[in-house]
Amino acid sequence: MMYTIIDVETTGQTNRITEISIFKFNGEKVVDEFTSLVNPESVIPYYITTLTGIDNAMVANAPTWAEIADQVLEITEDTIFVAHNVNFDYNVIRNEFKAIDKDFRRKKLCTIRLSRKLLPDHKSYSLGKLCSKLNITIEGRHRARGDAEATVTLFKILQAQENAETVFDSFLKKTSKEGALPSHLPTEVFNKIPNTPGVYYFKDKKGKIIYIGKAVDLKKRVLSHFYSKTQKSLDMCRETADIDFELSGSELVALLMEDAAIKEHYPEYNQLAKRNLKNYAVFSYVDRKGILHLAYNTLKTTPNALKVFANVRQCIAYIEELCFLFNLCPKYCHLQDGTNACNHHKISACNGICRDQETVEDYNLRVTQAIQHIKDVAELTVLKEAGRSPEEDAFILLKNGTYQGYGFKAKTEVIERNEDLENFLIPQKDNLDIQKILRSVKKKKTVTA
Numbered sequence: 001m002m003y004t005i006i007d008v009e010t011t012g013q014t015n016r017i018t019e020i021s022i023f024k025f026n027g028e029k030v031v032d033e034f035t036s037l038v039n040p041e042s043v044i045p046y047y048i049t050t051l052t053g054i055d056n057a058m059v060a061n062a063p064t065w066a067e068i069a070d071q072v073l074e075i076t077e078d079t080i081f082v083a084h085n086v087n088f089d090y091n092v093i094r095n096e097f098k099a100i101d102k103d104f105r106r107k108k109l110c111t112i113r114l115s116r117k118l119l120p121d122h123k124s125y126s127l128g129k130l131c132s133k134l135n136i137t138i139e140g141r142h143r144a145r146g147d148a149e150a151t152v153t154l155f156k157i158l159q160a161q162e163n164a165e166t167v168f169d170s171f172l173k174k175t176s177k178e179g180a181l182p183s184h185l186p187t188e189v190f191n192k193i194p195n196t197p198g199v200y201y202f203k204d205k206k207g208k209i210i211y212i213g214k215a216v217d218l219k220k221r222v223l224s225h226f227y228s229k230t231q232k233s234l235d236m237c238r239e240t241a242d243i244d245f246e247l248s249g250s251e252l253v254a255l256l257m258e259d260a261a262i263k264e265h266y267p268e269y270n271q272l273a274k275r276n277l278k279n280y281a282v283f284s285y286v287d288r289k290g291i292l293h294l295a296y297n298t299l300k301t302t303p304n305a306l307k308v309f310a311n312v313r314q315c316i317a318y319i320e321e322l323c324f325l326f327n328l329c330p331k332y333c334h335l336q337d338g339t340n341a342c343n344h345h346k347i348s349a350c351n352g353i354c355r356d357q358e359t360v361e362d363y364n365l366r367v368t369q370a371i372q373h374i375k376d377v378a379e380l381t382v383l384k385e386a387g388r389s390p391e392e393d394a395f396i397l398l399k400n401g402t403y404q405g406y407g408f409k410a411k412t413e414v415i416e417r418n419e420d421l422e423n424f425l426i427p428q429k430d431n432l433d434i435q436k437i438l439r440s441v442k443k444k445k446t447v448t449a
Contacts, residue, residue, distance in 0.1 A: 002026055003109070004079040005155055007148035008089050012048045015092050015231075016040035018059055019052075020068075021144035022075050023152050025082075027159070030152060034075050035145045037062035052142045065096045076106055080172070084127045084151050085183040086110035091234055107172055111154055112183035114171065118161040125184070130154065180226040184241040193219045193243065196388075197250055199257045202269070203242040211236055211269040212261045214254035218245055236269045249394040250385040253406050255437050256396065260428050279431055280315040281305035284371055290360050291353065292367040294319055295334045299429070306374045308402045308430050323347045326370040329354050329363070380418040383441065387411075395421055396438075403430040403438065 002024065009019040017038045024032035037054070039062045049055045072093070083089040086108045097104040112125045122130060127147060131138055136153045140146025158164060171178040181190055184205065193200070195217050202211040202225075215221030222243060225233050248254035262270045279299040283306055286292050296315045299308055309315040319333050323344075330336045330344035331354045341354045353363040381401070385394040387408055397404040405428035407421065415421060428434075 002079045003082050003155070004076045004106075005082045005148055005152045006076075006089055006093070007083060007144045007151060008092055009052050009054060009142070009144050010048075010092055011040050011042055011044050013045075014040075014042055015095070016042050017065060017092060017096055018044060018048075018054050019144040020072070020093075021148040022072065023148055024075055024079065025152060025155065032075060034071055035148075036068055038068065039064045054143075066100045069097065069100060069102060073102070073104070079106065080109055081106040082109045082111060082151070082155060084111045084147070084154070085238065086112075086179070087183065087234070088238055091229065108179045109168070109171055110179070110183050111151055111158065113178055113181065113187075114158050114167065115154070116186060117167050118158050118164060127151065127154075177223065177226075180223065182226065182237040182240040184239075185243065189243055190219075190222070193222055193245055194247070195219045196247055197254050197386075198245050198247040199254055199261060201244040201261070202236060202240045202267075203244065204239045205241045207242065209265045209267050210239055211267050212258055212265065214248070214251070214258035216251050216254075232269060247388040249388040249392070249408070252383070252437070252441060253385050253394050253396065256403075256406055256428065256434060259431075259433050259437065263429075263431070279308055279310060279429075280312045281308045282315060282319060282374070284367070290364070291332055292364040293332050293334065294322065294328065294367060294370065306371060307400065310432050310435055320347060322370045322373075324349055325373070326366045327351050328366060328370060332363075332367075380421075382418050382421060383438075395424075397421060397425055398438070403428065403434045 003026075005023045005025055007021050008017050010017055018040050019035075019037050021035040022033065023030045037059050039059045041064060044054060044056050044059070081090055087110070090106070090108055094104045115122070115125050115130060119130075122133060124130065127150065128138070128141060130136075131150050131154065134154065134157060136150050136157075138146050138150040159168075177190070178187065181187065197214075197216050198218050199212065199214050200218055200222055201209050204210050213221060213225075226237055228234075246257060248257055280296055281299045281302040282294060282296050283302045283304055284292060284294055285303075296302075296312070296319060299305060307318065309318065316335065319335060322328060323330055323333055323335070324347065327349045329342050329350040330347050331339055331342040331350075335347070336342055336344055342350050351363070352358045353360070379400055381398040383396040383398070385396065387393045391411055392408050393411055394406065394408050396406045405425050407424040407426050409415070409421070409424040413424075
């Protein structure tokens with residue numbers, strides 16, 4: 001069996017190759033080598049030069065990828081592509097070939113994943129730290145030839161381990177997922193992910209959540225990220241060292257859980273649901289004169305919200321309606337500011353509290369009636385969903401159309417009234433994204449008491 005053990009240096013964010021080194025290895029010794037600087041036809045950032053020592057002047061007269069492509073194809077033909085974090089090097093090289101309309105496909109082996117299997121219990125599997133522990137000298141760290149040559153030595157050590165042949169064969173099988181999994185992700189972590197609905201969390205080496213997603217089939221969806229060739233997926237998977245998950249029982253609950261988790265953690269690879277959406281709410285308070293006000297503000301700053309709205313226009317329209325129904329004062333409902341007495345262009349129902357023509361007690365009585373009206377018309381709507389197990393039901397609770405949260409209950413629990421479900425509720429915040437999700441539900445099943 002023939003291997004080509006490869007390392008590339010790149011421009012960083014754009015991942016254009018600046019140097020490549022390939023050692024052709026027959027299982028016992030190196031039989032050929034190809035090493036070359038490469039003109040990336042783009043600028044090498046200073047921080048990359050600081051890391052690798054390769055600057056723009058060094059590659060100015062180097063061959064472009066198109067000029068060395070045939071040599072790379074020839075030396076790697078009928079070989080197994082080996083690298084430390086193989087998906088990175090392989091995809092970078094494949095993208096270079098794609099840019100010049102050439103196809104590049106090789107079987108792959110990753111020395112990080114092989115090391116995890118054959119050399120367990122190391123704290124770090126980065127090339128530098130692993131080589132240091134194994135007393136492998138790297139002549140020229142972060143240069144393609146130095147790193148590739150050290151990987152050859154590491155590869156020989158891996159070959160000599162007990163059960164190496166069995167492990168190598170299993171990694172090379174077409175049905176094996178080892179070649180697709182991120183290099184830093186232990187296989188056992190992936191194997192624990194179930195084929196059920198839920199939310200998954202990609203974490204980096206420090207345990208920081210870098211991406212959150214939802215799925216009807218968690219394992220299948222997670223695996224799809226590893227096969228994706230988009231730059232976002234490649235970058236994200238390269239950083240992934242752990243995956244956590246929560247079961248939801250249904251896709252709808254998973255969508256709600258995902259939205260809340262993204263807005264709590266703001267992972268760097270999530271973008272669409274990151275925006276900070278402002279909801280508005282109606283609330284009440286008493287001023288120094290003892291007058292009971294109805295007011296509105298963003299939900300985040302509202303104490304004891306009486307009713308929540310998707311935007312400020314809906315909120316104002318609702319307060320205007322209350323003014324009509326209960327003869328309230330636009331000034332004391334905060335529809336007008338900076339006036340001694342109300343003179344609203346649409347509302348003339350005020351009985352004169354702002355002109356001292358009505359007692360505070362009489363006015364407050366009508367405001368109290370308006371507040372009670374808000375509470376009385378609030379209806380509980382319960383959407384029933386599948387639970388996380390056959391013994392469980394899930395539900396989504398809305399009060400007067402406002403999302404309250406979701407919850408899970410055992411099928412054996414007796415629910416006499418919808419209000420009883422609040423004992424099992426996991427409270428959540430309403431927002432425009434949640435309302436959009438819930439509007440998309442075509443069939444809403446209501447739990448009957």
